[in-house]
Amino acid sequence: MMKEDTKSTIKDLCGLIISFAAALMLIVSVVLRFFVKKEDWQGLGIDDTLATVIQVALVVASVVAGWYAKDSWRKAKDKWSAWYKSYKMRRIPEINWGNDGFAYMTVESRFKDNFNKSGLKFNIDDIKPRPKDQYSYFADKKVLDENMLKTIFPQENETSVRKISPREDYCANYKEYMSKMLAPYKEKKQSYLFSKAPFIFAEHYYFYSILYYMRDNTNRDPWKETKKNQYRSLEKRIENLANEKDLGEILKSCVNSNSTDLSQNQQNIDSYTENTLVIDHIEKFKAFVKGNNLLRKNVHIIVDNCGIELISDMILGLYMLEQLGINELYLHFNILPIFVSDVIKSDVEDAMELIAGDGKDENRNEIVRKYRKYREEGRIIETADVFWNMPIPFKNAPEAIMHDVFNAASTGLVIFKGDLNYRRLVEDRQWKINELLEDRIKYIKNPVLVLRSLKSNVLLGVDCETSSQKDEAYPSWKTTGDFGIIQFVDGK
Numbered sequence: 001m002m003k004e005d006t007k008s009t010i011k012d013l014c015g016l017i018i019s020f021a022a023a024l025m026l027i028v029s030v031v032l033r034f035f036v037k038k039e040d041w042q043g044l045g046i047d048d049t050l051a052t053v054i055q056v057a058l059v060v061a062s063v064v065a066g067w068y069a070k071d072s073w074r075k076a077k078d079k080w081s082a083w084y085k086s087y088k089m090r091r092i093p094e095i096n097w098g099n100d101g102f103a104y105m106t107v108e109s110r111f112k113d114n115f116n117k118s119g120l121k122f123n124i125d126d127i128k129p130r131p132k133d134q135y136s137y138f139a140d141k142k143v144l145d146e147n148m149l150k151t152i153f154p155q156e157n158e159t160s161v162r163k164i165s166p167r168e169d170y171c172a173n174y175k176e177y178m179s180k181m182l183a184p185y186k187e188k189k190q191s192y193l194f195s196k197a198p199f200i201f202a203e204h205y206y207f208y209s210i211l212y213y214m215r216d217n218t219n220r221d222p223w224k225e226t227k228k229n230q231y232r233s234l235e236k237r238i239e240n241l242a243n244e245k246d247l248g249e250i251l252k253s254c255v256n257s258n259s260t261d262l263s264q265n266q267q268n269i270d271s272y273t274e275n276t277l278v279i280d281h282i283e284k285f286k287a288f289v290k291g292n293n294l295l296r297k298n299v300h301i302i303v304d305n306c307g308i309e310l311i312s313d314m315i316l317g318l319y320m321l322e323q324l325g326i327n328e329l330y331l332h333f334n335i336l337p338i339f340v341s342d343v344i345k346s347d348v349e350d351a352m353e354l355i356a357g358d359g360k361d362e363n364r365n366e367i368v369r370k371y372r373k374y375r376e377e378g379r380i381i382e383t384a385d386v387f388w389n390m391p392i393p394f395k396n397a398p399e400a401i402m403h404d405v406f407n408a409a410s411t412g413l414v415i416f417k418g419d420l421n422y423r424r425l426v427e428d429r430q431w432k433i434n435e436l437l438e439d440r441i442k443y444i445k446n447p448v449l450v451l452r453s454l455k456s457n458v459l460l461g462v463d464c465e466t467s468s469q470k471d472e473a474y475p476s477w478k479t480t481g482d483f484g485i486i487q488f489v490d491g492k
Helices: 004-034 037-041 048-086 102-118 146-150 167-185 191-198 199-213 224-233 235-242 247-257 282-290 308-322 349-357 362-376 399-406 419-425 464-473
Strands: 278-279 298-302 329-336 380-385 411-417 448-453 483-489
Touching: 146 167, 167 483, 199 419, 235 247, 235 308, 235 349, 235 362, 247 282, 247 448, 247 483, 282 464, 282 483, 308 329, 308 349, 308 362, 308 411, 349 362, 362 380, 362 411, 399 411, 411 419, 419 448
Parallel strands: 278 483, 298 329, 298 411, 329 380, 411 448
Antiparallel strands: 448 483
């Protein structure tokens, strides 16, 4: 029996042939009407009436045939468009895909707001606007080199439990990475950076620059007050979260809270978006944990944002310790607050203060008590590492992280939070959206859970039909923070 897609292709081909025939008939009818003289018809033995009938018949036939074949033209157009998009994606850049203007738009829209939040003494009005690139002031400064980076990193990586990432190695690696990313633009003005350089590089360069300018500030976290303001604005969400007992709802809260990103403009910060899930693997993950696959295993969470999101992560971790029987919970923090709301170790105490509130809610007090208890017992391990601050893909992680986090025999699950961690997970390339995530993270042998609110274009594991529907209904659906994913790969 002939397959349905083959039948459809043959039908569409026949439709195209008919439509070409219709066009030809229409052309012939026009030629007969305006270019064939009366005497020419008579010479063929055709009187005026019959000639008129022939012309009308040709027009009617062409219209009918064209109407019949109209869907074939639409399908042909869609297939051509899909093929062309596929063709454009065949050549994937070596590390990152050159941005489509999103990096520049991001920096441009956040520039003033971020500098104001940092408290940096900076007279932005003194900057002379450049055509199409008016916010690249710091791009004209000296590109951050290895030695400049060392001035913003702590002297010792004392917050890393295993001391697995000396800053010298990473600063050297970052220098090499920056040189590679800047190579195509050596003969261009540095202000060209944000319109053409890879998005992940441009973002890190931008925020590293702010930290470099703030290096003499005694406060290691220039975003401290901004974070506290967010805590206060979102405190009303804590009570509901503290009372949540369902794993699926806790996972959703982890995604929803990721929609709030302090590096964004204020109007996006004040909202707590209930994300529409375009990938929903909740039941798949529940089936996985129901099979005791995490019993006496370790779980690693690569965290993202502080505030309500960090609290959601902490509550998820407590659930796993108490309900799923995991052995240890590792929370991996940044060593530097790069993207404003990035979690550093000091944010944990602020989060617990926020959970406790006025101390009158027993459920909230219990969360704080349990967290401190498990931490003291060594079952919750908080670790910070230079590597989480780098724009380097996770597949290029140092041997220690590969061995102790991604591929450890004791690891039952690695949870990646947020947009940036996802982009580093898949190398921030413009993959085909219907490609499987598991095909791109084979370097991780353990199960992986992604909890992410969509705020950039990189995405895998969505079927083409769903993607097309979203593109038509919500053209910016991959960047607004209104949609999210709960994506699970079992590691088999």
